[in-house]
Amino acid sequence: DQQVKQNSPSLSVQEGRISILNCDYTNSMFDYFLWYKKYPAEGPTFLISISSIKDKNEDGRFTVFLNKSAKHLSLHIVPSQPGDSAVYFCAARGTASKLTFGTGTRLQVTL
């Protein structure tokens, strides 16, 4: 069963605008959530994380919001830049510190 879901396979946003990537999860035992960015032929690059006891974490242009009651988190990128074009994965930490990943959302930032 898919415990972490990213229902939007792709997203296109204009440069300078906000990008919002969404993620839903089912397992209430997850204690941390992470976002990774991945370019083709490279490994995932860590972007930002949030503890399950927080509702917001901000780092520069990236902000992650967590709605624990809805089991939903989102990554906001403001302003979006062409270099942000990549596949973004949501991940959740469960037992044994293993990460469970979503299927990814491909973000395209257009000029």
Next chain:
Amino acid sequence: DTGVSQDPRHKITKRGQNVTFRCDPISEHNRLYWYRQTLGQGPEFLTYFQNEAQLEKSRLLSDRFSAERPKGSFSTLEIQRTEQGDSAMYLCASSLEAGPRPYEQYFGPGTRLTVT
């Protein structure tokens, strides 16, 4: 470069052959993880080590797969009698359990395996 490194980056092998991949984690990280990623999917957990001890293995890790981390530093992942279904990107990650953010895992560039 002090990041996670993996070798080789690409491997093409014939069905039935054995292959071995290597991962060198960030030097002070005591936890090391192996994941597998197939097209259109996110990485899936295979196994992880704390120092030299292998603490958990996924059901995805069949008997043909074996992983080691003999001295608690680099790790190897061996696949015996490869099958076409083993074709995937194999990713290694590491983390520092006692650090301020032990949940953050840092990934290497991956080894892309193609079984023909």
